Amino acid sequence: MEDIDRIEVIRGPGAALWGANAVNGVINIITKNSSQTQGGLVNAGGGNQEQGFGSFRYGAKLGEDTTARAYVKGFNRGQNTLLSGGKAGDDWNEVQGGFRMDSKLSTQDALTVQGDIYQANINQFAYYSQITPPFQVTENVKNNDYGGNLLSRLQHTFSPTSDYSLQFYYDGYAHNEGMYSDSRNTLDLDFQHRFALLDWHEIIWGLGYRFGHDRIVGNQLQNGSAATLNINPASVNDQLFSGFIQDELTLIDNKLWLTIGSRFEHNDYSGFEGQPSAKIMWAPHNQHRLWAGISRAVRTPSRIEKGGSVLTGVVPPQALPFPPYGTPPVAVVAQGNSGYMSEEVISYEGGYRTTFSKSVSLDVTGFYNDYRDLRYALQGTPSFNGAYVTQPLDFTNKLGGKTYGVEIATIWQMLDWWRWDVNYSWLHTQLNNLGTSQTNISPQQRMSLRGAFSPWQAIDLDFWLRYVDTNFSVGSFGATYIKGYVTLDLRAAWRPYKDIELSLVGQNLLAQNHLEYVAENQTFPTAIARGMYGKISWKF
Amino acid sequence: MRKWAKKFLAPLLGLGLLLNTQPPMLAQSLEEQTVLAALALNIVRFTSWPAEAHLKNKIDLCVVGDNVVQQSFASIDHKAVGNKTLEIINLSRLRNYEDCHVLYISELKQNVLLQVFVEIKKRPLLTIGEGYDFAVQGGMVGLENVNGKITLHVNLPVVRESNLNISARLLKLAKIIGN
Numbered sequence: 196m197e198d199i200d201r202i203e204v205i206r207g208p209g210a211a212l213w214g215a216n217a218v219n220g221v222i223n224i225i226t227k228n229s230s231q232t233q234g235g236l237v238n239a240g241g242g243n244q245e246q247g248f249g250s251f252r253y254g255a256k257l258g259e260d261t262t263a264r265a266y267v268k269g270f271n272r273g274q275n276t277l278l279s280g281g282k283a284g285d286d287w288n289e290v291q292g293g294f295r296m297d298s299k300l301s302t303q304d305a306l307t308v309q310g311d312i313y314q315a316n317i318n319q320f321a322y323y324s325q326i327t328p329p330f331q332v333t334e335n336v337k338n339n340d341y342g343g344n345l346l347s348r349l350q351h352t353f354s355p356t357s358d359y360s361l362q363f364y365y366d367g368y369a370h371n372e373g374m375y376s377d378s379r380n381t382l383d384l385d386f387q388h389r390f391a392l393l394d395w396h397e398i399i400w401g402l403g404y405r406f407g408h409d410r411i412v413g414n415q416l417q418n419g420s421a422a423t424l425n426i427n428p429a430s431v432n433d434q435l436f437s438g439f440i441q442d443e444l445t446l447i448d449n450k451l452w453l454t455i456g457s458r459f460e461h462n463d464y465s466g467f468e469g470q471p472s473a474k475i476m477w478a479p480h481n482q483h484r485l486w487a488g489i490s491r492a493v494r495t496p497s498r499i500e501k502g503g504s505v506l507t508g509v510v511p512p513q514a515l516p517f518p519p520y521g522t523p524p525v526a527v528v529a530q531g532n533s534g535y536m537s538e539e540v541i542s543y544e545g546g547y548r549t550t551f552s553k554s555v556s557l558d559v560t561g562f563y564n565d566y567r568d569l570r571y572a573l574q575g576t577p578s579f580n581g582a583y584v585t586q587p588l589d590f591t592n593k594l595g596g597k598t599y600g601v602e603i604a605t606i607w608q609m610l611d612w613w614r615w616d617v618n619y620s621w622l623h624t625q626l627n628n629l630g631t632s633q634t635n636i637s638p639q640q641r642m643s644l645r646g647a648f649s650p651w652q653a654i655d656l657d658f659w660l661r662y663v664d665t666n667f668s669v670g671s672f673g674a675t676y677i678k679g680y681v682t683l684d685l686r687a688a689w690r691p692y693k694d695i696e697l698s699l700v701g702q703n704l705l706a707q708n709h710l711e712y713v714a715e716n717q718t719f720p721t722a723i724a725r726g727m728y729g730k731i732s733w734k735f
Numbered sequence: 736m737r738k739w740a741k742k743f744l745a746p747l748l749g750l751g752l753l754l755n756t757q758p759p760m761l762a763q764s765l766e767e768q769t770v771l772a773a774l775a776l777n778i779v780r781f782t783s784w785p786a787e788a789h790l791k792n793k794i795d796l797c798v799v800g801d802n803v804v805q806q807s808f809a810s811i812d813h814k815a816v817g818n819k820t821l822e823i824i825n826l827s828r829l830r831n832y833e834d835c836h837v838l839y840i841s842e843l844k845q846n847v848l849l850q851v852f853v854e855i856k857k858r859p860l861l862t863i864g865e866g867y868d869f870a871v872q873g874g875m876v877g878l879e880n881v882n883g884k885i886t887l888h889v890n891l892p893v894v895r896e897s898n899l900n901i902s903a904r905l906l907k908l909a910k911i912i913g914n
Contacts, residue, residue, distance in 0.1 A: 228845070302849055302850075302853065303846075303850070305845075305846060350846055352846040352847065352849070352850050353850075354850050354854065355829050355847050355850045355851045355854060356829055356830075358846060358847070391828070391829075391830070394830055394831075397828060445827065445828060448827065449825050449827045452827075478802070481802050481805045481806050481809065481825070482802070482806055484802065548802075550765050550802070550803055550806060552765075553765045553766045553769065554765070554766055556765075556803075608766060611766075652882075
């Protein structure tokens, strides 16, 4: 956490710049240059949910123009509670290590090399279906994950208005769980060039290539029953070619800007995708900014949607009133579809930003999203093999709909040492072609109130109150309404010496536990438990 | 940066992520920037330009920064500096900054900043920015917040190279980089 420089959240479709699947927003986590993380840092702590965690990081100068850091960290997180009572069996632990090296090769060239490796054990109390009695079984599953990545980036700067970067990365992971085992290797090459044209254009363009190799295999249940997930083919190589160009035009200096751009890509799942975007911003006064935009983004099909099949439930045989006759068991199978296409959104947005006094800023955004070709599981034709009936649920792109809403964010710096952050969002979801609710619906309202104050120089007090409206979840359990909830988190920190900080954190304090979501399949509804932990951190 | 910024934002950011939420906005407050703008005005008052800078009756102070930074500099627009007037010019993009007399850079990517310094090397153009690093890397005056007090870092060799003269009265209050 201490190695993060900043986190950028870009709301709305970001596909023109970031590529397919950047549909509702992009979160960009930028880590610090290693020159900013010199010396040592040790963190350690523990509590009832965060049972134990620790980290060690050390940064050093490797030469006149080269700095580096390395870290190792780990944690052990406790289990939550099932909604029906009892332990959820979802405790997990992870250990991770990595490095980053930054080198100034010349005043114009900078090289960054970084990598991480990790290993995690994730436990799960899960249910699976089988076509023989008792038709549904539960298992305590121990999932295992490991992986690593390596990234290298060279940046060359011609002048203040022109630079390019060339980036290479490799990522590999293996994930083994009750239902399936999955491994994937990805190689990615990315080139970006930014330059100024005339006095009023700023152009960024880039090219990318990605190669992936994966293997997904369904696993037999612990009792020897057949795998509930199958995918065909089990292993594929896939490629992604992409290019993008964006031009930011200053139409009136300091007053009016227009940004237009598009990404063009070709992937092996949905073929060619064009994802354009246009945004206009007007600053009538440097205190006020108004903007509006329109963009298209797609979510490309997954391997499962194209060629997977998952046994989501089995209806046990029913005895008919005239023995010995009865109905056979019915296996409900969600079935991929080789013709499955990308889901698409066309998004219309507009907003207003102001800093209307020295201490208050306000950001209001309104949006209207028009979705097409969303996933919808359509009942297919049942078949009977003599022992049981198979009822396929075929993945189709038959669902459409729209969402619209408003998001408001304000910051109030009440005093030099007291800051408030207030956020509110309202979302309306309307799906076509659906009589009753047959798919998940996001909460309509969310509210967040955060306060951070520092009454004395060595003391920080933070609190965070959050409200989330009722939402609706559909899974193999059927439909569940998840009640609205309010949570409160508190943090107090004290620095008895300059480089030592002691802190105490309470999370989800208002209830013993509360339900936030229900998984579609496999796991029982699980409530998030109240947590407390203490932490000590030492810099040297 | 002000006291709260350094003290709060890092832990807040940490908390935010642990709690799996949207991160807080990190923009500096207008109030904080207004202090820096007032300070920039005072630095200009203690600086004299060589004849080659062709200073007539106004001093152009160009600002590179977001709308909050621009708004804060509006408070010192048209202020008198000796017998001259300070004029604020907002550079919403990095063009024609060579013609400014003062360049205030709030935030620029590292690689871009270094190239700006290369391009204006030895010109009589006073550069002011935020942080100790700004001055170390080739800027003239870096404003750094140390425990709630703003410290001035002056890179004297760069100032001298450009034939600018910063008054000894100001230098006495500053930390000098180079000899």
